[in-house]
Amino acid sequence: MALASRKAGTIHSKTGDDLLALKAKYDNSKHTELEVFEGEAALIYQMQLLKEDVDELRRFIISEIGSTSYDDKIKVLPNEFMSNDDASYERVLVEDDTANNFSIRPGSSAIEMYAMIEIPKDKKVTHGQVYSSQNRTCQFYNVNYTTGAATLAITGTANSNQAFTDSRTGASTAVSSTATNYLLIKVTTTSTSDKIYGAELTIADI
Numbered sequence: 001m002a003l004a005s006r007k008a009g010t011i012h013s014k015t016g017d018d019l020l021a022l023k024a025k026y027d028n029s030k031h032t033e034l035e036v037f038e039g040e041a042a043l044i045y046q047m048q049l050l051k052e053d054v055d056e057l058r059r060f061i062i063s064e065i066g067s068t069s070y071d072d073k074i075k076v077l078p079n080e081f082m083s084n085d086d087a088s089y090e091r092v093l094v095e096d097d098t099a100n101n102f103s104i105r106p107g108s109s110a111i112e113m114y115a116m117i118e119i120p121k122d123k124k125v126t127h128g129q130v131y132s133s134q135n136r137t138c139q140f141y142n143v144n145y146t147t148g149a150a151t152l153a154i155t156g157t158a159n160s161n162q163a164f165t166d167s168r169t170g171a172s173t174a175v176s177s178t179a180t181n182y183l184l185i186k187v188t189t190t191s192t193s194d195k196i197y198g199a200e201l202t203i204a205d206i
Helices: 016-027 030-036 038-065
Strands: 073-076 092-095 103-106 113-117 123-132 137-144 150-157 181-187 196-205
Touching: 016 030, 030 038, 073 113, 113 196, 123 137, 123 150, 123 181, 181 196
Parallel strands: none
Antiparallel strands: 073 196, 092 103, 103 196, 113 181, 123 196, 137 150, 137 181
C-alpha cells in the first residue's frame, strides 16, 4: 500500500540566517520557558512523544526492512540477464562447475546478454558496473518501454564503475526515471566461458 499524502502543513519557510536564528533559540532551550504555562507545557509534552515515535519508526525501518546504506544502489542479480536472438535459441546457463561459486554464462558465443531494470521514481542512474569474469564491453541504455526506442547513455567495460558522463563534453548522461522508461544493460560476451556474476547501479535524487 502506498504512503498516504502528508496532512500537516508547513511550519515555516525560513532559510539561511533566519533559519540559523531559529536553531540558535532551540539550542539555547528557549522553548522550555513555555513550561510555566499549562497549555504550552502540555503541547511540549506531546511534541516530545511525536519525536520519540518518529525515532522508533526510523529504528524499525532500518532494522526490519533494511539498512539505509544501500539506498543509493540497485543490485542486479545474474538471473535478470537474458540473451538476444543471435543464436538459434536462447541459452542462458547457470555456471556451477566451480564449488561454491555461481554465475551465469551464454550457451553460445554468438549472443549478447541483456538486463532490463526499473529505475525508482524520482531517481536517476549515475553509474553502472557489471561484475564479470572478463572485461567485456558493456553498454547502458535509456529505453522507452512503450515503443522500445533506446538512447545510449554510456559505453564501458565490465569490472569498472562507469560514470554516466559524456567523455567529450563532460556533460551528464544520467538516466532519470520517467513514467515510460527503464535502464537496459548490454554485455557483449564473446565466449561461452564468459561469466556474469551480477551488476550494480548507483542512483541519486533527480
